[in-house]
Amino acid sequence: MNLPTVAFIGTGIMGQPMARNLLHAGFPVRAWNRSAAKAQELSAHGADIASSPAQAASGAQVLICMLSDGPTCDAVLFGEDGAALALTPGSLVIVMSSIPVDTAVEQARLCAEHGLRYLDAPVSGGERGAREASLAIMVGGEAAAFEQGHEVLSAMGRPVHVGPAGTGELAKLVNQLIVASTIATVAEGLLLAERGGADPAKVHEALLGGFVDSPIWRQHGQRMLNNDFTPGGPAKWQLKDTRTALAHAQQLGLSLPVGSLVDSLFAAMVEAGDGELDHAGLIRQLRRNNPLPE
Structure with a gap:
């Protein structure tokens, strides 16, 4: 053939x-x-x-x-x-x-x-x-x-x-909103573990196999633990996709508050100069938003 x-x-x-x-x-x-x-x-x-x-x-x-x-x-x-x-x-x-x-x-x-x-x-x-x-x-x-x-x-x-x-792209927008918000939540969770006095790596290990477990928890969570943000999916493209998703939602008359908040976090990350980093680098923006006390 x-x-x-x-x-x-x-x-x-x-x-x-x-x-x-x-x-x-x-x-x-x-x-x-x-x-x-x-x-x-x-x-x-x-x-x-x-x-x-x-x-x-x-x-x-x-x-x-x-x-x-x-x-x-x-x-x-x-x-x-x-x-x-x-x-x-x-x-x-x-x-x-x-x-x-x-x-x-x-x-x-x-x-x-x-x-x-x-x-x-x-x-x-x-x-x-x-x-x-x-x-x-x-x-x-x-x-x-x-x-x-x-x-x-x-x-x-x-x-x-x-x-x-057009519906392939619509499905991708759904995917990107879920990915972006999940990355943000994983970053928040690991930051909470880190600042609360737990070993973030052990928290990461402990939650494997539970409802939290997912490719994002495993792969991007590990990237966050390793501070390895070599781009697989650069943050600037994640921002492009959340912006596109929110614009399409607006055309449909929808308000997506979680997506809007996550979009603002990625926008701040890109504005801070981290747009070329992997989107898992969002934890860097959360750390900047929550500086350690002097």
């Missing part, structure tokens, strides 16, 4: 291991990244390296976009030398970036105008999930498009079709 050629646009922290898993699954991959060196690392795994988005897409049956935000995706897909415009009708565009719901809906419309199928398929699981091909993949789009992309998506994680175009 011949596997489709995949154009992979955006080979950063998440995109590179995702593309690598496609290669390991046998998919031909043609990669492009704005910083060429990041794409070049994939050549050792068998990827062809393109000099432009359009060159990456030319002759591909599937185009995956894993870029930082909506405007960047729009420019790469539909701007000058746009990757989507280089695809033949019937090809599939999969945007795996975290972008606004309305942006995904509009991208789906533009793809349809060019005879292309479209999925918005953002992910959760961080760099570790990308490396281990265990990402949760929330997919919006038509059922036929999901069927067309299922094998490709399954090489990177667990895809679930949640509804029409």
Whole structure:
């Protein structure tokens, strides 16, 4: 069985291991990244390296976009030398970036105008999930498009079709609000243990297996204990996502008080210069908000 050629646009922290898993699954991959060196690392795994988005897409049956935000995706897909415009009708565009719901809906419309199928398929699981091909993949789009992309998506994680175009991004906003608030609560809990005189590492160990236990408690809690904030998911992108979620909630007439408070904490963290750190670094902001007595 011949596997489709995949154009992979955006080979950063998440995109590179995702593309690598496609290669390991046998998919031909043609990669492009704005910083060429990041794409070049994939050549050792068998990827062809393109000099432009359009060159990456030319002759591909599937185009995956894993870029930082909506405007960047729009420019790469539909701007000058746009990757989507280089695809033949019937090809599939999969945007795996975290972008606004309305942006995904509009991208789906533009793809349809060019005879292309479209999925918005953002992910959760961080760099570790990308490396281990265990990402949760929330997919919006038509059922036929999901069927067309299922094998490709399954090489990177667990895809679930949640509804029409835009609903993948909506599911990701739900995910990001829950992740952000959970990270904030884990940080508060460990700070309370730390300042209350307990051994935070032992508190962390004691709560494993209980209702508190979760990947965030295990992974990000451990990062907080180790003060290791090497970015898997930078705080600046967490803030982007909470801002997007709150803006969409406002469009729906919803008030989300917990999400708003957590968003303000991440905003303070970014303003303090920690935006490039992993979002687990929020505990640093809580420590700044609660200085030790002189």
